[in-house]
Amino acid sequence: MTETVERERAAGQRKVLAALALAQFICSFAGSNMNVMINDISTDLDTTVQGVQVAITVFLLVMAALMIPGGKLTDRYGRKRCFLTGLVVYAIGALLSAAAPGLGVLILGNSILEGVGTALLIPPVYILATLLYPDLTSRARAFGTIMALGGIGAAAGPLIGGLITTAVSWRAAFVFQALIIAVIVLLSRHMDDPLPPDPTRTFDTLGAILSSAGLVLVVMGILAADNDIWLMIALLVLGAGVLWWFFRYVRAREASGREPLLSLSLFRNRTSNLGLVTQNVQWLMLMGVSFTVAAYLQVVRHYDAIQTGIIFTAATLGLLLTSLSAERLAERRSQRTLVMTGFVVCILGVVVLVVLAAAYTTAWAFVPGLLLIGLGLGVMLTPSVNVVQSSFPEERQGEISGLSRSVSNLGSSFGTAIAGTILVSGLTRGAYAAAMLSLAVIGLAGLAAATRLPRQTDPTHTPRRAARERPGA
Incomplete structure (x- = not known):
């Protein structure tokens, strides 16, 4: 009887983790899949490449701007309620985007409603993963799964979006998002909230x-x-x-x-601050590379959506290989070592992308660099999140989760805005190289922050223990 109950509990926990990971997947997918639809959307909606860039950036920006309030609302209304509400808002935005007659409606559906929905549903993902998996190793496995799906969503977004756009229409990609949301809702039916909501909590x-x-x-x-x-x-x-x-x-x-809304004491934790910097730079590089390479391939080299998406498969495979090894890597190497290694490999990948693209006209020239970037990101995404979330006790998970996701999504916004602005200003080979090298320079700043992380991480340092060690936190 006990074994049956235990199996049912484990199966239920797997469903919850699948729901959390799929939620991160679809939100990351939404941030990158439009990159391969630039020509199709701009033609269909009678807009420009810059107009599509604005739509992508505003989506990322709305997520970043509202993520802190979204994390705070989980304390008052509960993590499950915020998660499900966010899913519904997101689905409405996706369906509205699919039917958009012009850029304005697309921005309302994709950039605003999907952005608001994401800000509500993503903080609970990381709070629940932190609370349901109390030790560093199991949490690394959970975060590894979530970040793997998130990274794959961002890296495979161009491929999946390209396949759907070529086979059906760019509008069908938004219907695909709504269908995934329906699956997540089904998986979340038996989700339990480890902490009860506190309706007395004020909202700033x-x-x-x-x-x-x-x-x-x-x-x-x-x-x-x-x-x-x-x-x-x-x-x-x-x-x-x-x-x-x-x-x-x-x-x-x-x-x-x-x-x-946000206690300034969160910024007094040096380890967390450094982890937040690395998160910001990681997503800046990922989304900056995704937009820059996709726009360059379509506008300058005239590749279609599916050709562009296939090229990005290299980054997806690299990220998948290393992300799914997060638990094993966490057992063998310190968080600091993993984050530093990831940045070195990513920066090398950016340099390889620039050099080979300048030397060769074949599409294969983009594969080695994208593969290296995927491998590097997969190594460091999970430990960076683990460093930040594990630095605070249970009662502060709403705050730090919102701040953490806001910082990461702000990095995504900066990546698309900075690299995209440089590229769109010229849309030439020189502008492509300048945009990519700017990302490499920013990556060096992330590497510098990673070198200052603690050399060792105590694997028994959980949120509950943190609460006992810092009762006044």
């Missing part, structure tokens, strides 16, 4: 508005770089001012004894 509305507005202004400033340098400067300065106002407001709210 003004803090949410200030943080979101500041991030939006900064990214929009980057997007304005190729059109109006003065507008870019104005938006960046205004965004920095709003973020400064946000942090001043948070400090005052904490001093008065009220709960802020």
Whole structure:
């Protein structure tokens, strides 16, 4: 009888992990699959490459801007409720995008509604994984599965999107997303929330508005770089001012004894801060490379959607190989070593992409570099998340999960905005090289942060233990 109950419990836990991993997959897929639809969408909706870039970047930006408030809402309304609500909002956005008659409706469905849905459903993914898997090794396995599906979604997005676009239409790719959401809802039926919701928790509305507005202004400033340098400067300065106002407001709210949207004490953990930097740079490189290579192949080399997607298979295979080995790698190597190794391999991959693309006209020239980037990302995505989530106790998982996902998605926004702006300004071989090399330079900053991570990680250091060690946290 006991064995039967245990088997049922294990099967239920596998379904929950499958739901969490698929949720990360579809959100990452949404951020990259449109890269191979640039020509089809711009022609069908009578817009430009820059218009599609804006739609992609705004989706990533909405996720980043609302991820912190989304994480905070999980404490008040519960992780399962926020997860399911996010899935419904996302599905509505996907179906609206599939029927979009113009760029404006596409931005509403894909960039806004899917972005809001993602901000609600992604923080619970990482909170639940952290709470359901209490030790470092099992959590590494769970995060490895989630990050593998997330990385595959981002890396295979161009291939899957290309196949669907070529076989049916770019609109069918959004119907595909809605179908995956339906599967996730079915898998989530028996999901249990390890912590009960606390309806008495306050929600800092003004803090949410200030943080979101500041991030939006900064990214929009980057997007304005190729059109109006003065507008870019104005938006960046205004965004920095709003973020400064946000942090001043948070400090005052904490001093008065009220709960802020984001406690500044989260930034007093040096290990977590370094892990957040590495997360930001990893997703910046992944999404920056994805947009730049896809746009270059389609606009400059005139490849169609499926040809472009097939080339990206190299990155998908590399990421799959290393991500699914996360548990074994965590047992043998420190988190610091894995993150450093990942950055070195990724930077090398970017350099190889630039050199071979300049020397050869064949599509095979892109394969070695993309393979290296996939391998590098797969090595370091999981340990970076594990470092951050494991640095805080249970009662702070809502805050840190929201911050962690916001930082990662902000990196995705920056990657598309920075590299995309450089590329779109010229759409030439020189612009492609400049965009890629800018990503490599930023990767060096991520590597520098990784070298400062602790050399050893205590495998018994769980959120529960962290709570006992830092009762005042």
